Amino acid sequence: MTVTRKITLTRRAVQIVCFVLLMYGGFLWAPVGGPLGKIPGGSPRTTTYARDRILWVSGKESVIDFYVPFLSCRFTAKGGLFKSCSVHFFSENFTWRTSLKLMMPHILFLVTLMVLAGRFWCGWFCPLGAIMDFMTWIRRLAGWPRRYLSPAWQRFLTNTGHVVLWVCIAVAILISFPFLGTGANDSLFLLYCQFCPARLIYPLLGGVNPCWYDKTTTITYILSWCGWATLAVFFLGIWFPRFWCRVCAIGTLSGYFNRGSLLSLDKKARACTSCGTCARNCPVDIEAVYRDRRGNIVTDPRCQLCLQCLEDCPEEGCLEVKFLGKRIISS
Amino acid sequence: MTNSLSYFRDMVTTDRRARELADDPRRVVGTFCNFVPEELILAVGAVSVRLCSGDADAATASETILPREVCSAVRATAGAVAGGAGLYGRADLLVMPTPCDGKKKLGSVLASIRPLHVLDLPPRKDSPGAKPFWRQQVGLLAERLEALTGHRLKRTALRAAIDLLNRRQAAYRRFLGLRAQGLVGGADGLMVAQASFVADPAEYTDQLNLLCDELAQLPTNGKTGPRLLLTGAPIIWPNHKVIDLIESAGGKVVADELCSGTQRLYQPTEIRENSLPELIGAVADKVLLPCTCPCFVDGTDRMNRLLELVDEHRVDGVVYHNQRLCALFDIESMAVGQALRDKRVPLLALQTDFSKEDVGQLRNRVDAFMEMIS
Numbered sequence: 141m142t143v144t145r146k147i148t149l150t151r152r153a154v155q156i157v158c159f160v161l162l163m164y165g166g167f168l169w170a171p172v173g174g175p176l177g178k179i180p181g182g183s184p185r186t187t188t189y190a191r192d193r194i195l196w197v198s199g200k201e202s203v204i205d206f207y208v209p210f211l212s213c214r215f216t217a218k219g220g221l222f223k224s225c226s227v228h229f230f231s232e233n234f235t236w237r238t239s240l241k242l243m244m245p246h247i248l249f250l251v252t253l254m255v256l257a258g259r260f261w262c263g264w265f266c267p268l269g270a271i272m273d274f275m276t277w278i279r280r281l282a283g284w285p286r287r288y289l290s291p292a293w294q295r296f297l298t299n300t301g302h303v304v305l306w307v308c309i310a311v312a313i314l315i316s317f318p319f320l321g322t323g324a325n326d327s328l329f330l331l332y333c334q335f336c337p338a339r340l341i342y343p344l345l346g347g348v349n350p351c352w353y354d355k356t357t358t359i360t361y362i363l364s365w366c367g368w369a370t371l372a373v374f375f376l377g378i379w380f381p382r383f384w385c386r387v388c389a390i391g392t393l394s395g396y397f398n399r400g401s402l403l404s405l406d407k408k409a410r411a412c413t414s415c416g417t418c419a420r421n422c423p424v425d426i427e428a429v430y431r432d433r434r435g436n437i438v439t440d441p442r443c444q445l446c447l448q449c450l451e452d453c454p455e456e457g458c459l460e461v462k463f464l465g466k467r468i469i470s471s
Numbered sequence: 472m473t474n475s476l477s478y479f480r481d482m483v484t485t486d487r488r489a490r491e492l493a494d495d496p497r498r499v500v501g502t503f504c505n506f507v508p509e510e511l512i513l514a515v516g517a518v519s520v521r522l523c524s525g526d527a528d529a530a531t532a533s534e535t536i537l538p539r540e541v542c543s544a545v546r547a548t549a550g551a552v553a554g555g556a557g558l559y560g561r562a563d564l565l566v567m568p569t570p571c572d573g574k575k576k577l578g579s580v581l582a583s584i585r586p587l588h589v590l591d592l593p594p595r596k597d598s599p600g601a602k603p604f605w606r607q608q609v610g611l612l613a614e615r616l617e618a619l620t621g622h623r624l625k626r627t628a629l630r631a632a633i634d635l636l637n638r639r640q641a642a643y644r645r646f647l648g649l650r651a652q653g654l655v656g657g658a659d660g661l662m663v664a665q666a667s668f669v670a671d672p673a674e675y676t677d678q679l680n681l682l683c684d685e686l687a688q689l690p691t692n693g694k695t696g697p698r699l700l701l702t703g704a705p706i707i708w709p710n711h712k713v714i715d716l717i718e719s720a721g722g723k724v725v726a727d728e729l730c731s732g733t734q735r736l737y738q739p740t741e742i743r744e745n746s747l748p749e750l751i752g753a754v755a756d757k758v759l760l761p762c763t764c765p766c767f768v769d770g771t772d773r774m775n776r777l778l779e780l781v782d783e784h785r786v787d788g789v790v791y792h793n794q795r796l797c798a799l800f801d802i803e804s805m806a807v808g809q810a811l812r813d814k815r816v817p818l819l820a821l822q823t824d825f826s827k828e829d830v831g832q833l834r835n836r837v838d839a840f841m842e843m844i845s
Contacts, residue, residue, distance in 0.1 A: 280743070280744060280745040280746075281745070283626050283745050283746050283747075284746055285744070285746035285747070285748050285749055286744050286746065286749060409775070410775045410778055410779050411775075411779050412775065413738070413760075413761035413763075413772065413775075413776060414596070414597075414760050414761055414772045415738060415756065415757065415760050415761035416756045416760040416761075417741045417756075420741075420742065420752070420753060420756060421741060421742070421743050433771065448743065452741035452743075454738065454739050454741065
């Protein structure tokens with residue numbers, strides 16, 4: 141490399157620090173939480189304990205009693221640094237019918253982070269994203285070619301992300317109704333977690349068993365197999381950079397805030413020479429930055445603000461990151 | 472100053488490079504236009520020389536193989552290749568892209584004289600089929616180059632070539648900044664760019680950095696004449712009469728948008744992936760996507776580029792060099808004129824060719840334009 145890529149170097153440093161803290165924070169600091177399942181102050185019905193038993197493999201609460209809009213996982217060994225991710229928060233608290241008053245600080249915290257920076261958290265803080273970036277790095281060292289998804293596949297995966305997110309939230313609300321009986325609750329509690337690759341990978345990285353087969357009910361058993369499948373999908377990230385990010389429900393939720401978030405990627409269209417560098421170096425195949433000919437905000441809902449486009453853009457001032465309209469960094 | 476410029480002058484005006492390459496065991500690949508990715512040629516261990524000619528005598532000499540009603544650039548190139556002097560006789564393979572009718576037919580004419588590979592261009596840069604088509608064409612070129620040299624194209628070699636040309640590009644951008652301050656004359660600026668047609672890239676980069684170091688020491692002259700942007704058809708050495716006329720009338724060419732000038736060295740290849748297909752794709756993109764040649768259907772990129780250069784260099788006027796018999800630049804001059812009028816930037820459109828006959832008439836127009844804008 142002849143060029144020093146300062147933004148990428150910084151991002152790698154942030155990713156490594158975050159990875160270590162989120163994955164091993166529980167080892168470093170004593171967790172603050174009370175008994176299992178008291179999250180965040182709501183009281184789960186006894187039946188949910190049965191389903192919640194995969195938590196026992198970690199056996200600890202988190203260090204910091206907050207949820208974050210990227211993949212911090214409750215099932216990390218020793219509880220991890222943060223409580224969990226945004227989807228986990230909505231899933232469990234809707235099911236438990238936690239009162240709005242108790243949920244409010246958490247919702248405010250999550251929404252504030254997402255309004256501040258949208259999916260920036262995915263690109264810079266998410267340990268699962270860091271693992272995928274690591275896979276990409278290995279592939280590049282080996283000189284293997286990157287694979288590209290057709291636009292149809294990209295659309296399909298993005299749409300799948302939307303569907304999965306809303307189905308999981310809808311299911312979380314549905315199973316809170318007693319008339320469905322405890323069976324539904326046993327089977328479908330924390331639906332997303334049951335097949336989320338982070339739920340399998342994070343405990344492993346902390347040296348605990350991630351509960352490969354949940355035999356509580358037939359449905360949970362099937363969902364365990366779905367977990368195996370998504371793990372396989374996750375490792376497609378070797379060939380397709382940040383593959384899981386395209387379907388990740390947590391990222392999808394943050395993505396809704398991407399366009400309007402205070403942190404934005406702006407383009408000065410006239411300075412653009414259409415060289416295609418931004419599109420070629422984008423890990424999630426966003427072409428919008430390259431195609432745009434009108435300028436202003438070009439933040440795509442899938443954009444994680446990894447800023448590789450900005451860093452590689454050969455035109456001075458063509459791409460810039462603004463926070464509240466104030467320029468922070470530009471190409 | 473002349474000290475550092477002498478390397479570039481030698482490259483452009485003497486047969487120094489031809490003598491250097493006379494006993495070189497490497498294959499020499501002659502290219503035309505900017506559409507041939509030099510990185511591929513370097514990566515297979517061959518020497519890349521761009522053989523576009525601006526020689527009026529060569530244009531006259533082409534009369535036996537081309538009709539008169541063809542643009543001077545095509546005729547000069549045909550004449551020079553047929554003449555076979557210097558590097559024209561040394562080239563083991565010619566690579567001819569197909570931007571315009573002249574170049575297309577030039578390819579078929581020259582194929583009977585020397586081994587020639589035709590590099591097909593898509594008519595639009597970003598139509599749905601353009602990308603796979605262009606990458607396929609560049610892939611075919613790579614195969615031809617492998618066959619020529621007997622070397623496999625390797626990703627490490629290609630990465631090294633990309634890095635080398637990126638260094639050259641960085642040095643050239645530095646040079647552009649110094650030229651914009653008026654530290655280099657327009658003809659010299661063109662000469663520096665065109666030295667890269669034939670020069671060894673590593674040596675050229677070192678020399679250009681030396682030149683930049685030297686220029687940076689010079690005091691910036693406070694008030695020069697009107698600052699001008701030069702655009703239009705390629706101005707190729709030794710046919711720099713338009714620049715000479717501008718400068719003798721007191722104008723200063725501070726920027727250009729010529730494929731024989733700034734465009735030649737302006738673009739870096741930024742690619743993070745490391746596999747051979749990705750690297751080939753990146754160099755293929757580099758020569759095609761940012762190109763502002765009017766041979767493509769859509770001229771938006773060119774318009775944006777011109778308006779950006781106008782602002783960036785605070786130019787007082789634009790000189791549009793129309794090559795006689797080049798319909799493409801001629802047609803696009805209307806749209807460019809309109810865009811510049813909208814921005815109230817004065818425009819001088821000149822129509823000329825490689826002959827010296829019209830110098831007097833051009834001088835009158837250039838002088839009048841300078842008077843108008845200064």
